[in-house]
Amino acid sequence: MSRSSPGVRRVAAILNFxxxxxxxxxxxxxxxxxxxxxxxxxxxxxxxxxxxxxLYRTGDKxxxxxxxxxxxxxxxxxxxxxxxxxxxxxxxIADDFDVICGAYFLEGDMMHLRERATSAHHVGYPVxxxxxxxxxxxxxxxxxARAPKDATAWLERNIPDATQERSDLLAAGIEFTREHGYxxxxxxxxxxxxxxxxxxPLRTARDDPPVIPLLQVEDGTRYPLAAIMAPIYDxxxxxxxxxxxxxxxxAQSGAQxxxxxxxxxxxxxxxxxxxxxxxxxxxx
Numbered sequence: 001m002s003r004s005s006p007g008v009r010r011v012a013a014i015l016n017f018x019x020x021x022x023x024x025x026x027x028x029x030x031x032x033x034x035x036x037x038x039x040x041x042x043x044x045x046x047x048x049x050x051x052x053x054x055l056y057r058t059g060d061k062x063x064x065x066x067x068x069x070x071x072x073x074x075x076x077x078x079x080x081x082x083x084x085x086x087x088x089x090x091x092x093i094a095d096d097f098d099v100i101c102g103a104y105f106l107e108g109d110m111m112h113l114r115e116r117a118t119s120a121h122h123v124g125y126p127v128x129x130x131x132x133x134x135x136x137x138x139x140x141x142x143x144x145a146r147a148p149k150d151a152t153a154w155l156e157r158n159i160p161d162a163t164q165e166r167s168d169l170l171a172a173g174i175e176f177t178r179e180h181g182y183x184x185x186x187x188x189x190x191x192x193x194x195x196x197x198x199x200x201p202l203r204t205a206r207d208d209p210p211v212i213p214l215l216q217v218e219d220g221t222r223y224p225l226a227a228i229m230a231p232i233y234d235x236x237x238x239x240x241x242x243x244x245x246x247x248x249x250x251a252q253s254g255a256q257x258x259x260x261x262x263x264x265x266x267x268x269x270x271x272x273x274x275x276x277x278x279x280x281x282x283x284x
Contacts, residue, residue, distance in 0.1 A: 141173030
């Protein structure tokens, strides 16, 4: 992918700077100083942006966001869904790894399956879209990867008599997710190897889930892998969406788990970058 043109980056820098300071108006000299643009270049860009309505020039010769840009923002807010960005990533993962890839939204203390991509071998996946289930200790590390205080509040709210061991497990899962960008969930001993176990609704968060976080991964060891989860961060750095891979046909080696986990994490990072307004330049 080629780099964007310098002109596009300068226009974006002006709009982003003004948008980052709501309620303020900026003179030409303010923008020249803040963005390190030449006066002539900055003036030409501002004039063009005013002409198309993306900026408005006030009576005291300062600039604010214009009505055309506000209309575009309202349209985007009304119609945009992060699933539009996540869906192609989910489809590629499902096909490449022959799994199901689901998008789970956190709504209060409930997980909501909002979208899913399914490989040809998993067309009959039994958990329907729209399924809601309580967040459990297994998935909580992903949704609270950057919010340990929220994790503590969730634990106190849903499992007030949680043992120190469970609290430590939650903290360890959060740390693993932060470090690696994903976490694997393995079946508890005695649980049948069915991917249905990952998303079967539980009565409450207190119920022991059929899966537990895998906190140590050895390349040569094979694991009864039920799922891999990774967080998507919004512009505030919070996790409201997680992607989950499930439906592995047999035990996976630690090396295989890491390959799949890194792929899932990279996909989530691209979606996170988009939601945060970040872009990554790459060479031709």
